[in-house]
Amino acid sequence: MSDPTSATSEAVAEAGGGATLGKPxxxxxxxxxxLRVRPLFWISIAIITLVLLIAIFPGLFAHADPxxxxxxxxxxxxxxxxxxxxxxxxxxxxARAIYGTRASLLVGLLATIGVVxxxxxxxxxxxxxxxxxxxxxxxxxxxxxxxxFVLGAIVILTSLNTAGQGGAVRIxxxxxxxxxxxxWPVAMRIMRSAAIxxxxxxxxxxxxxxxxxxxxxxxxxxxxxxxxxxxxxxTIALGAFIGAEATLSYLxxxxxxxxxxxxxxxxxxxxxxxxxxxxxxxPSAFLTVTVLAFVMxxxxxxxxxxxxxx
Amino acid sequence: MAEAILEVRDLVxxxxxxxxxxxxxxVGQVRAVDGVSFDLLKGETLGVVGESGCGKSTLAQVLMxxxxxxxxxxxxxxxxxxKMRGPALRRLRRNIQIVxxxxxxxxxxxxxxGDIIGEPFxxxxxxxPKGSRAQKVRELLDVVGLNPEHINRYPHQFSGGQRQRIxxxxxxxxxxxxxxxxxxxxxxxxxxxxxxxxxxxxxQTEFGLSYVFIAHDLSxxxxxxxxxxxxxxxxxxxxxxxxxxxxxxxxxYTQALLSAVPVPDPTMRGRRDVIRLTGDVPSPLNPPSGxxxxxxxxxxxxxxxxxxPALEVRVADHPSACHFAEERAVV
Amino acid sequence: MALLEVEDLHVExxxxxxxxxxxxxxxxxxxxxxxxxxxxxxxxxKSVTAQAVMGILDSPPAFVTKGAVRFHDEDLLTMAAEAxxxxxxxxxxxxFQDALSALNxxxxxxxxxEEQLRVRRGMSRADARKRAIxxxxxxxxxxxAQRVREYPHQFSGGMRQRAxIAMSLALDPEVLxxxxxxxxxxxxxxxxxxxxxxxxQRDRKMGMILITxxxxxxxxxxxxxxxxxxxxxxxxxxxxxxxxSPGHPYTEALMASMPRxxxxxxELNTIKGLPxxxxxxxxxxxxxxxxxxxxxxxxxxxxxQHNLGLGHSSACHFAEEVVGG
Numbered sequence: 001m002s003d004p005t006s007a008t009s010e011a012v013a014e015a016g017g018g019a020t021l022g023k024p025x026x027x028x029x030x031x032x033x034x035l036r037v038r039p040l041f042w043i044s045i046a047i048i049t050l051v052l053l054i055a056i057f058p059g060l061f062a063h064a065d066p067x068x069x070x071x072x073x074x075x076x077x078x079x080x081x082x083x084x085x086x087x088x089x090x091x092x093x094x095a096r097a098i099y100g101t102r103a104s105l106l107v108g109l110l111a112t113i114g115v116v117x118x119x120x121x122x123x124x125x126x127x128x129x130x131x132x133x134x135x136x137x138x139x140x141x142x143x144x145x146x147x148x149f150v151l152g153a154i155v156i157l158t159s160l161n162t163a164g165q166g167g168a169v170r171i172x173x174x175x176x177x178x179x180x181x182x183x184w185p186v187a188m189r190i191m192r193s194a195a196i197x198x199x200x201x202x203x204x205x206x207x208x209x210x211x212x213x214x215x216x217x218x219x220x221x222x223x224x225x226x227x228x229x230x231x232x233x234x235t236i237a238l239g240a241f242i243g244a245e246a247t248l249s250y251l252x253x254x255x256x257x258x259x260x261x262x263x264x265x266x267x268x269x270x271x272x273x274x275x276x277x278x279x280x281x282x283p284s285a286f287l288t289v290t291v292l293a294f295v296m297x298x299x300x301x302x303x304x305x306x307x308x309x310x
Numbered sequence: 311m312a313e314a315i316l317e318v319r320d321l322v323x324x325x326x327x328x329x330x331x332x333x334x335x336x337v338g339q340v341r342a343v344d345g346v347s348f349d350l351l352k353g354e355t356l357g358v359v360g361e362s363g364c365g366k367s368t369l370a371q372v373l374m375x376x377x378x379x380x381x382x383x384x385x386x387x388x389x390x391x392x393k394m395r396g397p398a399l400r401r402l403r404r405n406i407q408i409v410x411x412x413x414x415x416x417x418x419x420x421x422x423x424g425d426i427i428g429e430p431f432x433x434x435x436x437x438x439p440k441g442s443r444a445q446k447v448r449e450l451l452d453v454v455g456l457n458p459e460h461i462n463r464y465p466h467q468f469s470g471g472q473r474q475r476i477x478x479x480x481x482x483x484x485x486x487x488x489x490x491x492x493x494x495x496x497x498x499x500x501x502x503x504x505x506x507x508x509x510x511x512x513x514q515t516e517f518g519l520s521y522v523f524i525a526h527d528l529s530x531x532x533x534x535x536x537x538x539x540x541x542x543x544x545x546x547x548x549x550x551x552x553x554x555x556x557x558x559x560x561x562x563y564t565q566a567l568l569s570a571v572p573v574p575d576p577t578m579r580g581r582r583d584v585i586r587l588t589g590d591v592p593s594p595l596n597p598p599s600g601x602x603x604x605x606x607x608x609x610x611x612x613x614x615x616x617x618x619p620a621l622e623v624r625v626a627d628h629p630s631a632c633h634f635a636e637e638r639a640v641v
Numbered sequence: 642m643a644l645l646e647v648e649d650l651h652v653e654x655x656x657x658x659x660x661x662x663x664x665x666x667x668x669x670x671x672x673x674x675x676x677x678x679x680x681x682x683x684x685x686x687k688s689v690t691a692q693a694v695m696g697i698l699d700s701p702p703a704f705v706t707k708g709a710v711r712f713h714d715e716d717l718l719t720m721a722a723e724a725x726x727x728x729x730x731x732x733x734x735x736x737f738q739d740a741l742s743a744l745n746x747x748x749x750x751x752x753x754x755e756e757q758l759r760v761r762r763g764m765s766r767a768d769a770r771k772r773a774i775x776x777x778x779x780x781x782x783x784x785x786a787q788r789v790r791e792y793p794h795q796f797s798g799g800m801r802q803r804a805x806i807a808m809s810l811a812l813d814p815e816v817l818x819x820x821x822x823x824x825x826x827x828x829x830x831x832x833x834x835x836x837x838x839x840x841x842q843r844d845r846k847m848g849m850i851l852i853t854x855x856x857x858x859x860x861x862x863x864x865x866x867x868x869x870x871x872x873x874x875x876x877x878x879x880x881x882x883x884x885x886s887p888g889h890p891y892t893e894a895l896m897a898s899m900p901r902x903x904x905x906x907x908e909l910n911t912i913k914g915l916p917x918x919x920x921x922x923x924x925x926x927x928x929x930x931x932x933x934x935x936x937x938x939x940x941x942x943x944x945x946q947h948n949l950g951l952g953h954s955s956a957c958h959f960a961e962e963v964v965g966g
Contacts, residue, residue: 572857
């Protein structure tokens with residue numbers, strides 16, 4: 001009661017008791033109220049919405065054919081006809097950046113879903129049951145953490161994703177799986193520590209005293225209270241995985257023709273950076289802005305969900 | 311004399327202290343509860359007092375079967391509750407409930423009050439058919455003195471005292487026979503504390519409940535308890551009626567504990583029998599041999615270091631675990 | 642002239658949800674060699690007042706909007722920053738409730754005491770160490786010369802609180818503010834610490850402000866008592882008078898709602914309702930919605946302090962009647 005910060009928060013909490021008179025509202029409702037007034041949140045939402053629209057309906061944004069390469073217009077700088085110019089192969093950079101959005105986003109999204117599901121399930125089981133299960137899962141995750149991401153991905157992809165093999169679906173799935181396989185331990189650790197905290201809460205004790213089953217405790221009591229940090233992580237991870245796709249593609253082990261993505265474009269442009277910098281600049285800008293938007297969203301959500309930062 | 315509803319016999323709970331992660335080795339035992347026996351009679355309140363580390367909260371956890379005991383037995387209506395499985399255990403859960411200390415962490419912040427108080431019915435659907443649950447929850451809110459309209463609110467919209475009432479309503483939902491109250495008022499302000507204590511008293515009369523009332527505040531315990539047990543480092547050192555313990559304490563620890571409680575009367579200053587213990591409570595990881603209180607006791611003799619004093623009647627009609635038990639009024 | 646005087650202190654917390662008026666004109670003083678107890682429940686503003694005196698309020702959200710804190714007749718709130726720091730550091734010290742979080746876990750207890758002595762007193766390392774051991778001795782920590790080298794986590798709860806008291810005494814303060822110093826401790830340890838504080842206060846003729854919610858503790862050590870409610874002092878009196886004939890219904894009700902060790906009660910008297918929301922403090926007397934003696938005037942007029950003689954004052958319209966029983 002008397003250390004300064006807690007006394008302050010206590011007085012604020014006492015003062016905030018005004019909420020008692022208002023409408024019923026969950027913690028998510030509170031978070032939403034918090035988010036609603038943040039410009040950063042709206043900016044990132046606007047960018048993400050735009051990017052999503054581009055990914056779903058690329059035809060609305062670009063009329064040129066992204067797969068029409070004409071060597072005659074190779075490396076032409078931006079003009080009224082092609083806003084971002086042409087690359088080495090004579091592809092329209094703008095059209096390709098627009099059509100590449102889908103693959104980039106898809107990889108990020110699928111990898112995030114994979115990581116969050118795998119990491120959360122293992123994390124919550126590990127945190128709830130503890131004991132040998134926790135010990136084994138934690139050690140396995142340590143091993144995965146020990147593998148450097150880029151090296152691990154190169155090893156997996158060079159052996160499985162050999163050039164000239166498979167269609168777009170196989171290539172994308174391989175990249176998604178390799179990112180997910182190397183990143184799940186982070187989500188697991190976040191979930192596990194949240195689960196350990198939640199498990200010690202008195203409401204879990206009360207539920208156990210009522211005779212609630214482990215499934216009920218995990219689903220009703222622990223999961224809703226552990227979701228926030230994973231949610232925050234997933235928004236930031238989504239941005240990071242889009243970047244990871246670009247990195248792997250740049251290194252030549254990620255996505256490749258016939259798939260178009262920002263990473264593929266950066267890879268294509270890297271050898272001509274001096275003569276045609278525009279071919280590198282525009283996909284990089286798309287990538288950077290998108291990643292930034294997700295990181296900003298993650299930050300805003302984290303602040304809204306974490307009452308201590310309020 | 312009333313019949314015992316709960317008979318605890320020689321209950322022991324040790325927590326192993328381990329080192330290492332994958333290959334654990336036990337390096338010691340925290341002797342949280344170390345051979346505790348008592349009876350809880352029907353309709354009575356048994357107060358359990360003691361300082362931190364005395365094992366009173368562990369006792370609550372074991373009685374609620376939240377932690378398995380190391381050894382010992384507890385008979386609920388004559389049946390050993392530690393041996394119960396399946397349907398018998400479910401019945402036990404309906405009969406023994408708990409009210410926890412911290413009104414802020416004991417309610418799930420993501421659930422509405424209706425869901426929190428209704429959860430017991432979801433776990434034990436045989437108690438209340440689905441259609442009647444909302445009505446039951448409203449009734450419970452009313453019983454504990456909250457507005458039944460607030461059924462859709464979330465815990466953070468309530469004050470500490472109101473939250474504690476919600477916790478009490480949840481414990482009452484299954485109409486238990488015994489409620490273990492683990493420090494139910496210690497987190498509350500004085501003026502709110504009195505409201506919750508009165509509520510607990512009223513509910514006991516109304517529903518014929520038996521309470522195990524665990525607290526560190528001796529005044530609160532005296533107010534609510536019919537009988538009182540004093541614990542120190544995992545052992546029960548003295549047990550008796552409220553009057554025996556407060557007016558005629560015989561164990562030096564009980565006497566010191568009572569003497570340390572400040573009395574809200576400035577005219578009594580310097581006129582009370584003051585016993586001041588030195589030092590803090592020793593660690594339950596490595597308790598003193600013999601009588602565990604001997605390291606802080608002014609009466610300690612050689613025998614105290616070698617022989618564990620049994621909890622038995624020596625003087626003043628009630629059991630006391632001291633080789634040199636003698637009455638001394640300190641309040 | 643009082644040693645430390647708080648006059649008409651107003652503090653508000655500006656949060657996104659609105660402005661909470663946490664202190665609404667708090668005045669009290671403490672003289673050398675006396676113990677003033679500030680009694681109140683959570684949210685009454687007792688800790689915030691102390692933090693305003695110490696200048697450790699977090700701002701934002703807290704803002705002092707009015708009032709003065711005078712130490713030796715000099716207003717700390719208007720003083721130049723450096724002078725204020727100097728005055729506070731060597732004149733007023735504070736003991737917190739939670740010694741574990743008030744002591745820095747990465748430094749030894751000795752280092753934390755010595756640091757102040759070296760910075761403020763310019764002592765050498767060796768002299769500071771010697772003084773630190775003396776201080777730990779003074780607060781009755783056994784084997785002080787060894788324990789001075791230990792870290793806070795190696796101390797038990799009671800010993801940690803003693804170490805913090807030693808630390809607060811390092812610069813020989815004239816006023817010691819103890820904010821719930823024993824609330825986190827077991828009752829047998831609490832008694833030891835209260836004895837120690839009282840003894841030190843007597844020996845050094847310090848002024849002590851003891852902030853607490855515990856009527857028992859107050860009755861055992863306080864010379865004078867100030868009762869706070871909703872950011873106001875509702876009653877002030879010497880300890881014996883306050884307990885014998887309280888002059889404010891809140892004080893009266895608080896005493897009646899406390900279970901007592903020396904008697905088995907039946908039903909406790911309670912104070913109905915909840916402490917006020919500081920963003921919407923009730924009109925008139927802030928206690929009126931919970932008061933058993935409420936009259937129409939209480940809902941409209943803010944009661945002024947009624948002087949009941951011999952330093953006894955009460956902010957109740959019917960103070961005289963309350964005292965009369």
